Amino acid sequence: MKLKTANIYLIQSGGIRPVLLELITDDGVTGVGEAGLAYGLGGLAATGMLKEMIERYLANGQGPFGVQSLWAEMYDHSFWTKGGGPVVFSAMSAIEQALMDIKARALGIPVYELLGGRMRDGLRTYANGWYFGCTSDSDLPKAAVGAVTDGYGALKFYPFATILPDGRLRHPSLRGASEPELVRQAISRVAAVREAVGPEVELMLDLSAGATPDDTIRFCHAIEKFDITYVEEPADPGDIGSLIKVANALSQRVAVGERVYTRYGFRDVLESRAVDILQPDIGNTGGLLEARKIAAMAEAYSVKVQPHICASALSTAVGMHFSASIPNFYIQEHFPYWDRIPGHIEVLEDPIEPTLKNGVIPIRDSPGFGVTFRREALRDCLYQTVAL
Known part of the structure; x- marks a missing residue:
């Protein structure tokens, strides 16, 4: 079996811009992957990096099965991978995911079998994006109750974020979030949501490294009475010293990882002993096998x-x-409300989201990732086809 074609897609989908990869073999087996730069900037850079990596490392009769060997080749010889960031590692992640999907489909097994096997039948999950469509702080409590009514026993939101007119959020500025009135507003938001959903629902707060360490500590002390499950990114991802300072001062758990890349980046985070929950993004940290090592x-x-x-x-x-296969799994992030954002495009024929029951993702046992692209949705989103 040899790789024959690579299709790279760049999709304008409401509040995000997903970058998807499809690898097709000469036997007709297809694998899919995603470069995890759908939000913020960098999607166009990821498509270009994907094209270059595919042309250099997947052309000329490359087979799909030597995943670890190919990963090492890309890491050792792409130069910017050493100490690299999200663009280069998101491209590697998408390629690795698509190869893992091909391998599992060719063997007729789910991808989790390639990661050591399934350890659970369902994944406890929390709802993110439940606030989509809110246009003011007064809308948040009702939206939170709506997500709980939908079966979610855990919710995450962004107390320092700005609510935009189209119902999305804008992540905080380090300068803006440290202004006293915004800290007070953030505390008020947490209080209102906690009162609305009651004491049994878990609340997680993503701080997005938006406040200075001293203001973060003051804020977290002020919300202790609201029983927060964890605070995410309480310090700049590259500032281990501030992370240690904040973690040592908090009673809440600390979660970090979406802007840390590969096992090499997570090594120092773990050595700091300042983190309770790691959050590697499989789409930008190097792929499934790299996340498994982390x-x-x-x-x-x-x-x-x-x-x-x-x-x-x-x-x-x-x-x-990934979550089905690791022993130290905690909870699965999940965005079930993207369709509230104007312009949202569903890219899969068979997404997992509609199969949730009572906030739990059932583990599928179909070959590969168990999903297929919606051709009609992607028809006008093809960025590049590369013949291999």
């Missing part, structure tokens, strides 16, 4: 793991296979 490192430090997910429905499917 989870194994975390296990040695008695640290929980949950994959960071904020992209298309494909990323949820990929995350399901």
